Amino acid sequence: MARKPEILHPLTPAQTWWLLATGIAAFAPxxxxxxxxxxxxxxxxxxxxxxxxxxxxxxxxxxxxxxVTIACTAGVLFQYRTLFGQQAGVALLVVFMALKQLEARAPRDGLAVVLLAYFLTLTQFFENQSLPAAATTLAAALTATAALASLVDAQLRPLRLLRLAAVMLAQAAPFMLILFVLFPRVSGPLWGLPKDAHSSLTGLSDDMQPGTINRLIRSDAIAFRVAFDGAVPPKREMYWRGPVLTVLDGRTWRPGGKSAAADLPYRPLADSPAYAYTVTLEPHNKPWLFGLEFPVTLPPDAFATSDFQLHARKPVRERRRYALRSQTEVAYFKENHHVLAAALQLPDDLNPRTVLLGNSLREGRPTDYQRLQRALDFMRSQRFVYTLQPPLMGEHVADEFLFDHQRGFCEHFSAAFVVLMRAAGVPARVVTGYQGGERNPVDDTWVIRQSDAHAWTEVWLEQSGWVRVDPTAVSVPARIEQNLAAAMPAGEPLPWLARADFRWLRELRYRWWAVNNAWNQWVLGYDPQRQRELLERLGMHAPDWRKMGIALAAFAGLVLLALAGWLLWRRPRPDPAERQWRKAARRLARRGLARHAWEGPQDYAARVAAKLPAAAADIRAIAALYAGLRYGNAPADSLATSLATLRRRVAAFRP
Amino acid sequence: MRPPPDPGSLAAVLAAAGQIILGKERQLRLALACLLARGHLLIEDLPGVGKTTLAHTLARLLGLEFQRVQFTSDMLPADILGISVFDRDGGEFRFHPGPIFTQVVLADEINRATPKAQSALLEAMEERQVTVEGATRPLPQPFFVIATQNPAYQIGTFPLPESQLDRFLMRIELGYPDRAAERALLEGRDRRMLLAEIRPLMTPEALLAEQQRAAALHVAPALLDYVQALAAHTRSAPEWRAGLSPRAGLGLVAAARAWALLTGRDHVLPEDVQAVLSAVAAHRLAAAGDARNADEIGRALIEAVPLP
Structure with a gap:
């Protein structure tokens, strides 16, 4: 093996530690x-x-x-079945960046580590664009820049390096802002995401089994945020409508065959309260959008189904913002008889006791309204317990819930109630969605979390159309009127965020949500449409990518000019003798005898004297005065006289 | 401006030397400046261009003791420093000082000796004293080493390492004489005879006084800025592997002072720095791998750094 060439300047220990810190800062997120x-x-x-x-x-x-490199590469290949693509690529780069540290001997190797770290820092945005992610990116960029500076000058102390890096990042900030605002936006992420990228997103699904919502309720993840414009409905009226489930298939509820309605299947009543609001929906990988019952406008790129669900045209895979208007009371048109027939279907041989009870509600040929009232009376009369830990139930879920355990949560309440109503001959269906929400007093927005997931019912009454009935609210009013904590029996573990203690923590959380919301709205939500709005408000007429490009170049140029001006202004001022000397040199430059930057006074004077004999005496005297002032050893009291003489001679100097 | 101080006999020394070494005023002036700056001088050139004559001439004109050591590949440190010999009469060892105990040492063809012998000389140059068998003996004052070496590509040379090249304040090249000077040389008398006729123009005491005057010459902050800019440039420019050391910077200032003294000025100008730059800096930079000759390196460095 050939002898390793000796490295003239190996990495110093300080540089090594900086590189290590850079690697860790880039890797941690x-x-x-x-x-x-x-x-x-x-x-x-x-x-x-x-x-x-x-x-x-x-x-x-x-x-x-x-x-080690081969082993790690093989591991990545085994894990992802490829070495390319986003996830495998990032994984490979992460391990290479760490291994490069183990062979970094010279600053040149360190440079490779720093550049890799810069790139890797960006890749975390593939997965996560939250405010903490941005903060970690900033920290990683700061560390990498400080490491870069230490590679250039190993003598600098750590604090000095960090300050230098911070100053450099601060100088880059104006460019970042300009690029952010003016760089033409494209909708959707720039990079192609693999198909399974959204599989981990949580949200309501389009079927319901015992336990589906229970799992969801334990999540503190945010489902969507709402900012009301004007009036805010009372919290108990906040039913955020989601998937409607008509078909009972054994234990599982599924949506009925729904069709897209060309228009809303109802019309708002003129005197019912109306609410205007903006929803910022977190991605949940399903096409439905949530709105307060009942939306009377449609967001762009969305349609309404025949069972009054808002649907986007594609699954929601990015945060989506839409404005809506809702009214609490609407008038229905005639409902399709297929829909009503479907809302009466019950599986054979299931829940016999519930069916029996339902049949009993028909005694005396009451109206559908009276049957509903009887059913509600039944619900009120029993001692139902709202719990997130219901006993295991078998095949006849409704029977076991209504008659045996009487313990369950909204899912059980609504499913059992729909079975009961159908057995009584009243069309009914399950509606899932979210109920309530939490107001953030800091920025006055409402946060609706997965833990607000809820299921309620709708029954069809001849006179009124579809009427919302929430059997949970009827049986356990505290669930809706207060909150989850109030509805649960004492001693049951609650989801973390539903706990009432830790007032200061709650305060802090509200602030954090408000900051996060602003980040989502203004940074992540800055899409092509918002960019257009903002630029138009700033006076750019009909912005397109050309105009944005020109503005981008112009603003970046302005910032550069400002920075250059600042640097010039900060430059040390030459002393007065130097200024006179440069003045004389400028006059000579007009005669084609410019001074070289490196030329000393005597040499220059000699060169000028040779070329311009007429000016020889003058330039020699000026050079001697200047050299004496700048390099000489004259006593201080004679300096002023010399300077005055130099000024006079330069002023009179006309080569 | 005050009238320049009388350079006294220094100008006379230069004029007299110019009679012997023809057409090499600049090299003579550099050599004298090197001596005034208390530095050692390395003359690198082909055999026969007058290296030895130059050293000899300077020593004679300045009235200094002169010893010549011819370096060979079988030389031992004792051949330079001296050796203790048992004296039968006195019944003890007596030290016989080597040729280094003199005021001007001409170390001829220094790169023909092995590193062991080279380092004996070079240590003495730095310390200005010699330690033999535990006893430290000071060298005379002034002490001045003029070493000559053949270009490294010649056969049978041990090139001086960078660290030892750095001990020499200046390295100069004599080069072939120009046409007129060579003609005068050929027409004139034998240089050896001329040398023998030289009368000293200065005393060692006067030389020490001149050295002190040079060291006290005024250096303005603006000039130090310039020296620092030059050093900084060599450290950051990609063409050199290693920049000028702080010792090189000190040497540059000392040499520029001596040069200004020879010019008869009481302060140092950038021109003085530029005049000595190639002699002071080139061998330190060239050691880091540069194919150009000293003057080209000096020129490139001067033109790359604006006066601050």
Whole structure:
């Protein structure tokens, strides 16, 4: 093997530690995104490097690194079945960046680590664009820039390096803002996401089994945020409508065959309260949009189904913002008899006791309204317990809930009630969605979380059309009128955010949500449409990419000019003798005898004297005065006289 | 401006030397400046261009003791420093000082000796004292080493390492004489005879006084800015592997002071720095791998750095 060439300037310990810090800062936010074994291998490489640096031991030989590299590459290949694409690529780069640390000997290698770290820092936005992600990016960029500075000057102290990096990032901030505002936006992410990228998103699904909503309720994840414009409905009236489930298939509720309605299937009543609001929906990988019952306008790129659901044309995979108007009371047109027939279907041989009870409600040929009242009376008369830990139920879910355990949550209440109503001959269906929400007093928005998921029912009454009935509210009013905590029996574990204690924590959380909401609205929600709106408000008529490009160049140029001006202004002023000397040199430059930047006064005077004999005496005298003032050893009291003489001679100097 | 101080006999020394070494005024002036700056001088050139004559001439004119050491590949440190010999009469060891105990040492063809012998000389140059067998003996004052070396590509040379090249304040090249000077040389008398006739023009005491005057010459902050800019440039420019060391910077200022003294000025100008730059800086930079000759390196460096 050839002898390794000796490195003239190996990395200093300080530089090594900076590179390590850069690597860790870039890796930490990515750690949850890569497979656990890869995260462990990367962390191991960092620890290895740190141990070597600490004990001042030599770096591992090339063969060890080659082996580890091949092993990690094979692992990535095995995990993702490819080395390319976004996830596999990021995983590979993460491990390479860590391994590069183990062979970084010269500043040039360090440069590779820093550049990789810059890139990797960006890749976390593939997965996560939240405010904390932005903060970690900033920290990683700061560390990487400081490491870069330490590669250039190993002598600088850490604090000085950090300050230098911070100043450099601050100088870049105006450009960042200009690029952010003016760079032509494209809708959707720039990079292609793999198909399964959204599989982890949570939200309401389009079927319901015992336990579906129960699982959802335990999540603190935000479903959507709402900002009301004007009047706000009382919280108990906030029913955010989602999937409507008509078909009972064994234990599972499914949506009925719904059709897209060309227009809204109802019309608002003129005197019913109306609410205007904007919804910012988190991605949930399903096409439905949520609105207060009942939306009377349609958001763009959306339609309404025959069972009054708002549907987007595509699954919601990015945060989506839409404005809506809702009215609480609407008038129905005649309902399709197929729909009503479907809303009466019950599976055979299931829930016999409920069916029996339903049949009993028909005694005395009451109207459908009276049957509904009887059913509600039944619900009120029983001692139902609202719990997130219902007992296991078998095949006859409604029977067991209504007559045996009488413990359950909204899912059980609504499903059992619909079975009961159908058995009584009243068309009924389950509606899922969210109920209520939490107002953030800081920015006056409402946050609706997965833990607000709810299921209620709708029954068809001849005179009134579809009427919302919430059996949970009827049986356990506290669930709707207060909150989850109030509805639950004492001693049951509550979802974290539903707990009432920790007032200060709640305060802090409200602030955090408000900041997050602003981030979502103004940074992440800055899409082509918002960009157009903003630019038009700023006076750009009909902005297109050309105009934006011109504005981009113009503003970036202005900032550059401002920075250059600032630098010029900060430049040390030449002393008065130097200024006179440069003045004389400028006059000579007009005669084609410019002074070279490196030329000393005597040499210049000699050159000028040779070319311009007429000016020889003058330039020699000026050069001597200047040299004496700038380099000489004259006593201080004679300086002023010399300077005055120099000024006079330069002023009179006309070569 | 005050009238320049009388350079006294320094100008006379230069004029007299110019009679012997023809057409090499600049090199003579550099060599004298090097001596005034208390630095050692390395003359690198082909055999026969007058290296030894130059050293000899300077020593004679300045009235200094002169010893010549011819370096060879079988030389030992004792051949330079001296050796203790048992004296039968006195019944003890007596130290016989080597040729280094003199005021001007001409170390001829220094790169023909092995590194061991080279380092004996170079240590003495730095410390201005010699330690032999535990006893430290000071060298005379002034002490001045003029070393000559053949270009490294010649056969049978041990090139001086960078660290030892750095001990020499200046390295100059003599080069072939120009046409007129060579003609005068060929027409004139034998240089050896001329040398023998030289009368000293200065005393060692006067030389020490001149050295002190040079060291006290005024250096303005603006000039130090310039020296620092030059050093900084060599450290950051990609064409050199290593920039000028702080010792090189000190040497540059000292040499520029001596040059200004020879010019008869009481302060140092950028021109003085530029005049000595190639002699002071080139061997330190060239050691880091540069194919150009010293003057080209100096020129490029001067033109790359504007006066601050």
């Amino acid at each position: 990515l750690a949850p995104q890569v497979p656990w074994w890869l995260a462990a291998a990367t962390a191991g490489a960092f620890v290895w490097r740190a141990a070597l640096a600490w004990r001042r031991q030599p770096l591992p030989t090339r063969w060890v690194l080659v082996f």
